[in-house]
Amino acid sequence: MSYSDTECPYCDGGQEINHDDGYGYEEGQTFEQECEKCGKTFVYSTYISYNHEARKADCLNGEPHDYQPITTYPKIATKMMCAMCDDERQPTLEERVKYQLDVGEKLFFVTELANILQEVKRTNL
Numbered sequence: 001m002s003y004s005d006t007e008c009p010y011c012d013g014g015q016e017i018n019h020d021d022g023y024g025y026e027e028g029q030t031f032e033q034e035c036e037k038c039g040k041t042f043v044y045s046t047y048i049s050y051n052h053e054a055r056k057a058d059c060l061n062g063e064p065h066d067y068q069p070i071t072t073y074p075k076i077a078t079k080m081m082c083a084m085c086d087d088e089r090q091p092t093l094e095e096r097v098k099y100q101l102d103v104g105e106k107l108f109f110v111t112e113l114a115n116i117l118q119e120v121k122r123t124n125l
């Protein structure tokens with residue numbers, strides 16, 4: 001029990017805020033809760049904090065996007081994602097050749113075909 005939402009102002013005991021029925025989520029209001037440790041009633045207000053992580057995005061400032069393939073299987077479904085702005089798009093023909101995106105797909109079909117052949121053989125026996 002190391003996690004607690006806040007501390008009791010009377011005994012400093014860690015408190016888990018009871019949000020049953022959505023109670024206590026509204027910002028700028030005062031809510032009440034009884035301390036689990038010392039039994040005194042304290043009030044609390046809720047603040048929702050948003051964290052923003054800022055990154056450089058040169059591609060939005062005149063530089064070209066830095067599209068990299070996102071690894072998926074089969075490879076033909078691979079999409080390109082910009083490492084800077086996270087924009088996604090389909091790979092171009094050049095990129096398909098460059099990253100050999102179609103090779104994996106052919107391999108996929110060969111494997112599938114082998115499986116089917118095996119299945120046919122098995123059912124014929």
Ligand SMILES: [Zn+2]
Nearest residue numbers: 008011035038
């Ligand atoms: Zn207390």
Ligand SMILES: [Zn+2]
Nearest residue numbers: 059065082085
């Ligand atoms: Zn970009």
